Amino acid sequence: MLHRALEGVRVLDLSRILAGPWCTQNLADLGAEVTKVEHPERGDDTRGWGPPYLEAPEGSGDTQRLSGYFICCNRGKRSVAIDYGTPEGAAQVRELARAADVLVENYKVGTLRRYGLDYDTLKAINPRLVYLSVTGFGQSGPMADKPGYDYVFQGMGGLMSYTGQPDGTPGAGPLRTGVAVVDLSTGMYATSAVLAALYQRQATGLGAHLDIALLDVAVAMNANQAANYLVSGQNPQRSGNAHPNCAPYEVFRCADGHLILAIGNDSQFARFCAVAGMPGLAQDPCYATNSARIEHLPALRTLLTDLFPTRTRAAWTDAFDAAGVPWGPIHTMDEVFAHPQVQHRGLMQVAEHPVMGRVPMVRNPMLAGHDLPLPAPPLLGEHSPAGCTARSYP
Incomplete structure (x- = not known):
């Protein structure tokens, strides 16, 4: 059983939406101390991706709320509100990075360089920093400067070409999956890369710049479908709910x-x-x-x-x-969480937040047998300025 295996590892989370936060939530679940830097007014985009929302209880005096989307990928983090578009804010983030082991960001290539928060700048003040960049197309190449979202890569990477009902049948046509699988897979690949870089640092004493692209992940996760094409030269076809290699x-x-x-x-x-x-x-x-x-x-x-x-x-x-x-x-989801095996495995857990009260969440599959309660996701700026500003970061 894993028990706070990453305790003592400090992660600075400049990412938002899903792929980056999924990675940093994995690191938090494994015991890392994750500080999420959010814009003081907007916060992470997904704070507004609702309904549904979990509202603060009546009488709490707080008007904040947590969207279901934000809850799914931000537990166990501390939220600091810093506008690093200002010189003062950028300087604060650089001070946080000076003491960090890992930094995770998912901005377009070159964006953070404008604020002195790029890898080369931060490497100069913290050579041991593992700096993870999650982008749509990677740090180089003819499309490196373009943004990208999960849906785009489900199509561009090939997944949608063989997902859906076959031509000539009712409902025929390309179909996306019901959850952002490229983002989630990117978060998992990113987690593995960070852990490998921390392990490598033990031998070299140096950090690394990790370049994880959603396009790369989308192509890689074709798995047997990609191998089938490379072996046969034939494009896989949409087969509805049927498997391309096993029957029935x-x-x-x-x-x-x-x-x-x-x-x-x-x-x-x-x-x-x-x-x-x-x-x-x-x-x-x-x-x-x-x-x-x-x-x-x-x-x-x-x-x-x-x-x-x-x-x-x-x-x-x-x-x-x-x-x-x-x-x-x-x-259906209600049947999932009512299933005796799901309940036996403790996959639905409830965290207690001092303002929001009970926050329901899904346990990380890596923490099977883990008997400690999961921490709740933070409210926007919950740990600043008195908690985790640059001046008080432990």
């Missing part, structure tokens, strides 16, 4: 709802066929192997689409569990 591996409608059938090998398919009352199907040359099932998927899908509505979802899933056939439900 998709959503089917039962008599009273949907389920996910996830057959990963031939023995699992044979057990499924026995449950379905068609044991001979597993010996049919068209379906006996995974490759054959992929080749004959349209016919197999038609057969199963007709079969599943003959039983209720519970009838199917009870039989699948007894036979060891992999399946899964499609839960």
Whole structure:
């Protein structure tokens, strides 16, 4: 179990929205001391990305509120309100950086140089600083000066080209995912890079400038789809809920709802066929192997689409569990957090904030077995000027 593994590591967070804050929240969850620098009036953009909002309790005398979006990626941080567009504010941030181990920023290339907050300037006053830059396109190249958002990279990186219903079917066309997966994956890659740089610093004594680009992550996270293309030269096609390499591996409608059938090998398919009352199907040359099932998927899908509505979802899933056939439900959020395994794992936790009261959050998957309460996200400027200004930063 990880227990404050990064205690003593100081992180200066100049990032906002999701990719950068997701990284710094990971570092805070692992025990780092994270100071989030926000504009005194606007704060992080996502403070206003609602509804929904968590309002201060009646009688608290505070009018601030926390958006659900901000809550998801800013727990455990201290918020200092500094306008580093002014010479005084920039000087304060430089003093914070002098004592920091890590700085995370996600501005357009060259923006922070105007205020003397770029890597070269801060390296001169703190050679041990690990400086992470998260941008849309990276620190160099023909598009380095352009901004970019998750949605853009879901399309540009290829993800949307094979996500959605196939041409010629109802609802056909490219489809984005329901959550900002490129931002989140970028935050995770960034976390790994920061940890590696801190480990490297133990040997070299020097920090590093880390260049993490959403475009790079979007291309990398194509994973098997990219490898399939590089091996075959064929663009992957939209396949709806079906898997490009395994079959049957998709959503089917039962008599009273949907389920996910996830057959990963031939023995699992044979057990499924026995449950379905068609044991001979597993010996049919068209379906006996995974490759054959992929080749004959349209016919197999038609057969199963007709079969599943003959039983209720519970009838199917009870039989699948007894036979060891992999399946899964499609839960709404209320069903997710009511699920006994989710509750057993403690994935929904509540933090206590001195003003906002109880703040519900999702536990970091890295902290399984962690029995300490999670800290709440901060109000704008909660820790300044009396808490963590440049002059009082410990």
